[in-house]
Structure formats: structure tokens, C-alpha cells
Amino acid sequence: MAKPDNRSDNVEHLQQHINHTIENLEEAEEYLDEHADEISPEEKSSILEKNEHRRESLQAFREEIRDEATDGNA
Template identity: 60%
Template sequence: MAKPDNREDNPARIQNAIDNTMANLNEAEEYLDEHADEISAVDKESIESKNARRKESINGFIAEKQDETNAQE
């Protein structure tokens, strides 16, 4: 028998994902600020690319959280 779909905690789980992604983004930006002159151009580009994807993910999480919140109302 399949478990019932319990989505009550989805907004909280999505917020947790937003918080974690923001923390990783901020940590990477701080690292670049402090060590940009010490790392290779390839590594710098890699970190910048990851941060761009993190920003896209955050925007997606925010939209998903809004959808979940609206669905619960």
C-alpha cells in the first residue's frame, strides 16, 4: 500500500534548502573575495559558475515554496 502524500512540511524543507544554498553561495563569494588572486583562473571560473547555478536554484526554490504555500491555503 502506498503512503499518503504528506506535503505539510514542504515549505519548511524548501526554506531549509534555500538557507543552505544561500550559505554555500555566501561562503564561496567570501572565499573569492579573500583568495581570488591566489587561485587559478579555471578555479575562479568554476566557483563563479557554481554560484550562478546556486542563484538559479534559489530562485527556483522560492517559486516552489510559494507554490507549496499557496497549495496549502
């Protein structure tokens, strides 16, 4: 038998994902600020690309939170 769909803590979990993603993004930016002249262009490019994906993920998480809020009010 399938478990009922309990979405009551989805927003909380999404917010935890947002917080973690922001921490990773900030750490990567700090790393670049401190070591940009010491790392290879490939590593720098990789970090910048990952941060772009993180920004996209943050946007998706925030949209999902808005969807959850809308679903909860229906």
C-alpha cells in the same frame, strides 16, 4: 501500499534548502574575495559558475514555496 502524500512540512524543508544554499553562496563569495589573486582562472570560473547555479536554485526554491502556499490555500 503507497504512503499518503504528506506535504505539510514541504515549506520548512524548502526553507532549509534555501538557507543552506545561501550559506554556500556566501562562503564561495568570501573565498573569492580573500583568494582571488591566489587561485587559477579555472577555479575562479568554476566557483562563479557554481554560484550562478546556486542563484538559479534559490529562485526555483522560492517559486516552489509560492506554489506550496497556493496549494495550501486551495
